[in-house]
Amino acid sequence: MVNLTIDGKQVEVDEGSTILQAAKKAGARVPTLCFHPVIEPYAACRVCVVEVAFRGKNDLLTSCNTKAEEGMDVRTASERALRARRLNVEMLLARAPAAEPLREIAKELGIEKTRFPVKDPDEKCILCGLCVRACEQIVGACAISFIERGTDRHVSTPFGEESEACIGCTACAHFCPTGAITVEDKYGRKVIHDEMYLGPTTAIRVPTRQAVPMVPFIDKEACIHFKTGECKVCAKVCDRDAVNHEMEDTIQEIEAGSIIIASGFKTFDARRIPAYGYGRFPNIITAMEFERLVNASGPTGGKVLLANGEEPKAVGIIHCVGSRDENYHAYCSRVCCMYSLKFAHLLGEKTKATIYDFYIDMRCFGKGYEEFYHRLLKEGTKFVRGRVSEITTLALTEKEEGKLIIRVEDTLLGAVRRIAVDMAILAVGMEPSIDHNRLAKTFNISCSQDTFFLERHPKLAPVSSFSDGIFLAGTCQGPKDIPDTVAQAGAAAAEALALADLGKVELEPITAVIDDKLCSGCQICVGLCPFTAITYKKDEGHSEINDALCKGCGTCVAACPSGASYQKHFRDEQIFAEIEGIFLI
Template identity: 40%
Template sequence: MQRVGVFVCHCGSNIAATVDVKKVVEMVSLEPGVVHAEDYQYMCSEAGQARIDAAIKEKGLTGIVVCSCSPRMHEATFRKAAERAGLNPYMVEIANIREHCSWIHKDMEEATKKAVVLARAAIAKVNLNAPLQPGESLVTKRALVIGGGIAGIQTAIDIADAGYEVDIVEKTPSIGGRMSQLDKTFPTLDCSACILTPKMVEAAAHEKITIYTYSEVDKVTGFVGDFTVDIRKKARSIDMNKCTGCGVCQEKCPSKKTPSEFNRGLNTRSAIYTPFAQAIPNVPVIDRDACIKFKTGKCGICEKVCQAGAIDYEQKDEIVTQKYGAIVVATGFDVIKVDQYEEYAYSQSKDVITSLELERIMNAAGPTKGHLERLSDGKHPKEMVFIQCVGSRCSDDKGKSYCSKICCMYTAKHAMLIRDKYPDVNVTVFYIDVRTPGKNFDEFYRRAVEDYGVNYIKGQVGKVAPQPDGSLLVQGVDLIDNKQILKKADMVVLAAAIEPEKDVRRIATMLTASIDTNNFLTESHAKLRPVESPTAGVFLSGVCQGPKDIPETVAQAGAAAVKAIGLLAKDKLLTNPCTAKADELMCNGCSTCANVCPYGAITYETKEINDHGIRETRRVASVNNALCQGCGACTVACPSGAMDLQGFSNRQILAEVDAICR
C-alpha cells in the first residue's frame, strides 16, 4: 500500500470561491492509502512547494496527489518538487479541480462533490503507480526553418549566430517572402527592400546557413531532437554552380506571357525567370508549364544564349534527407481571394485592386515603375477610395472571423504616401474601426488625417459600380452623418483579409502540429508559450501563428530562435517514460498494434518465450521507447490485452473509473 499525501490548492479564489477546499481535505482523508491531506492558498508557490517537500519527508509519503489546475499548467512544477524531496516524479498525480470543476460550475455544493470525486480518482490511480525512469535521446544540433520570408530569415540568422547549423527551405525561387513585395513599411516609412535585402544577403552569406529555394518539405519523421526530413529540391533546370546570374536567358526567352506571381499578376514574366532583381539566389528557374522547349520540344534559346552552359533541361527533382533537432515553421501568409466580394467589382474592373497589388504599383521596381496609374488606361487617378475589412471580421461563411491586424496601418501608409507624392489626388478611406495599437501607430494614422488631409469616413461600402466613363461609383455610408454616400473614384483599393499560406495544412499534418479552424498554427500556450507548438521540437515564427506586422514578426522570429537554441544547446533529452509495453506472454504477434501506431514505434521480433515453463519460439511486439509518444492507440487496438501504457495502465485507468463510479 502507498502512503499518499493530498494537497488541495485554493488557487486564490479561482478554486476556493467555488469549491469548499476544507471539505475536500476532510473527505479525501478518509480514502484508502491517504496518510496526509492539507490545503493551501497557492500550492505552486515556493511556500506551497515547501509544504509538499516537508510532508513527503515527515510522513514518508510514497505518492502524492495535487488537487489544482490543469496538469498542462503545473504538472512539471509538482513533479520537480517531489523529485527534490526524494520521490520519483511519476508518483505525482494531478486532480484538475480548476478547469474541470471550479471554472465551469457555479454551485458550491455540487462543485465540491465533483472535486472530491476527481481527487478520489487520482488517489486510486496513484495507489497503483510505480516509479518510472525516463530514457535519454541525443539531440541533432541542426535546425530546419520552413519558409524564407522575413520570419524564417530572422529565425535562421539568430540560430546560426548562436553557432548552430540551419537550413532554410523556401518553396519559391527566392527567399524574401511577402516583405520583398512591399514598397515602404509603417510606421517609419523606410523602404522595405532597403531593410530586407541586407538580411537576405546576411542569411545567404552566413557560413552556418544553407538555403534551399524552389524546394519543399516532403516528409518528416522522428521526434524532438531527432527529426529526419526529406527536402524536395524541385528541378530548377539550371545548374546553380554554373549560372552567373547574367540574366540574358530571361531577356531572350520568347515565352513572356505568364502572369508574374511576384507582381500579383499585374504584368507578365518569361518562362525562365527570377521573381525579382534582388532575388537570392540570383539564379533563375524554368517554369516547365510555360516553357516552349518543355511543351513542344522546340526552342532551346536559353541554352544557346547561356555563356556559362548552366541550362539543364534534363535536371530532375532531388531529395535531400537531413537530420534536425528542431523545426521552425515560418510559412507566412497570402491575401484572400477578393472575387468572392464582387459587390466591390474586383473582377469586373481593373481599377479595383488589393492593397498588395497597390504595393507593387507603388514600388519603383513594380509593373508601373512606381507611378500611380490606373491599370485599365494608364491614367493618373484623381480620386482614390480605400475600403477596409474586406473579408476580415466576418461571421458569414466567406470571410475570416479575425481582424487581419495590419490593414489599418498599411492603409494609412498608402494614403499618406499617395498624398505626399501626388498632392492632387484625393484619398478617402471607408473604415469600420481604425485599429492602431502599437508604438507610434496611432500618431501615424493621425498624421494621415491631420497633416496629409486623408478623408476618413466611418462606415462600410456596399457597392462599387463601374461607370460608362470608366470611373467607379462607390456607394457607401457615413454612419456619423447618417448619410449614404455616392463617391466617384478612379481607383478603389481593397484591404483584403490575410490568411495562412495554403501549404501550411500539409506541413502541419507532417509535423503533427495542431492547427486552428482558420489554419493558423496553434501555440502551446496562448500567453506563456506563444512560439512553441504543442508538438515538442516544433516552433512557430511569424504569421503562420496569427496576423502580425513586421516588427512583431521579427520579434517572434527571434523568440522562436531562442526556444530552438535552448533545445539545440542540450546534448541529450530525457524521453517520456510513459510509453507502451507489450506483455510477451500475452502477445500473439497479430500486427494490429503496429498498424495503428502513428509513429512507427512498434516492430516484431521472433524470440524464445518461457510461458509458464513451456519454452517456445514466438513472434512478439517490441516497442522502441525513443519513438513511442505514449498516445495509447496500440493499447486499445490490441485484441489480446498485451499492450499497456506505462503510467497509464489499463488497471490504473479502471481504478480511476471505479473511484468515480463508487
C-alpha cells in the same frame, strides 16, 4: 590555338574561331548586320567583308563565317576591303533605305547617298534572313521564310497568311537587326506574360528586383524551349553556364533535429466578394498590386496610373476586405490598417488625388502606429468610417459617369454615401498559405478556429506546436506584422537551438510496456501500433515495445486480450480507480 595577324597585330584565338571573333579580340571594329552570336553565321549582308592574305592569295572574305587559320594576315580596313564594303552597303541602302543601323554604317563609311535606284524609301528589311534562321534554329517553329523571287523577295509566312506554325513568340522581331519586323497583337494569340499581373515580362526572369534569392528562374509555361525543344538562347549567352534546362524538381530528404514551420500566408482572393467588383471592373486593384504599382522598379516606374495611363483624381482605399467579416474571415488580419495608411501616404506623395479611406475601426496598435495615423489625418486623407457595401459603375448622375462609385454607410454621419473615385484599392486580409492543410497533416499540427496553426499555449508556449521539436514562426500561426514575425521567428530559432544544444532527447515518460510473462504472443498489438514500435520476438514467443519509438498512445494497451500490455501512469488499475472514485465526490 591559332595564331594570325589582324591589322598587323598578332592574335591567338581558339581553334574553330571565326575571323570576326579574332578581330574583336584584336580590338578591330568590323561592322555587322546579319550576325548574331547565338545564331549560325550566314554571311548574308556582306558588310563584314575583310581582306585576307593567306597561302599566297589575297581574298575578300566575309569575316563572320570564315574560320581563322594559322598564319592568316587579315586587314579589316584596307582600301580594297573598304571599297567592297562600301559597294555592299550602297546596294543594301538601295533596297532598305529606312534601316537605321544600315544608315549608321553607311555614314561611318562616308556614304551619303546610294548610286542605285531606290524602290521603296520606307523599306527596312535588308533580306539578311536572321529572322528566318532565328525562327528555325532558336524557336524551332519554322513559321517564316523567304517567299517570291528577285526584287519581290521578302520574308513572310507561307502564302502571306496567318500561320498555324507561328507560336507568337516574337523572336523574329527581337532578332531583326533593322527593326523591319514589328509585333502586332492582331489575333490576340501572343503569349504575353504578366509581371505580378501588371505588365509583360520575359520567360526567364527575376520575379522582382527585391527578390530573395536574387536569381532568375525559367517560367516553364512561357519558355519556348519547353514548347518546341529549341531556343536555349539564355543558356548560350550565359558565360557562366548557369542556365540548365534539364533541371527537374527533386525531393530531398534532410535529417533534422527540430523543424521551424514558417509557411506564411496568402492574401484573400478579392474575387470572392463579387460586390467589390474585383476582376470585373478596371482600376480595382488589390493591395499587392498597388504595392507593385508604386514600386520604383514596377511596370510604371513608380507612377500611380489608371489602366488608361492617366493619373487618378480620386482614390478609395477599402479596409477589411475578407477580414472581420462573418461571411469570410471573422478575425482581424492586423496588418491592413497600417499598410492602407501607408498607401494613403504614398498616394498623397505621388499624386494630387483626393484620397478616401474606408475603415471599420482604425487598429493602429504598434509602436509609432497611432502617431502615423495622426500624421495622415493632418495630411488630408478623407477617412470614412463604415463598411463598403459595393463598388459599382452604375452612375446616377453625370458626375459619376465613367467612375467607380463606392457605396458606403458613413456611420459617423449616419448616412449612406456614394463616393465616385477613379481607382479603388482593396486591403485584402491574410489567409493561411496554400499548402497549409497538407502541412498540418504532415507535421500533425492542430489548427485553431481561424484555420491558422495552433500554438501549444497562447501565453506560455506561443512558438511551440503540440509536437516536440516542431516550432511555429510568423503568419502560419496567425496574422501578424513584420516586427511580430521577426520576434517570433527569433524565439523559434532560439527554442530549436536550445533543443539541439541539449544534445539529448527526453523520452516520453508515458510509454507502453509489455509484461513478457503474461504476453501470449498473439500479435494483435503489433498491427495496431502506428509507430511500428512493437516487434514480435519469435524465439521468445512474446512481443516487445521499443521505448524510443513508443509515443505512449496506449492503443495497444486497450487491445491486449491478456492484459500483458500496460501504459505507464495510465494503467488499467489506475483508470478503474479513477472511475470508482469519480462519483464519490
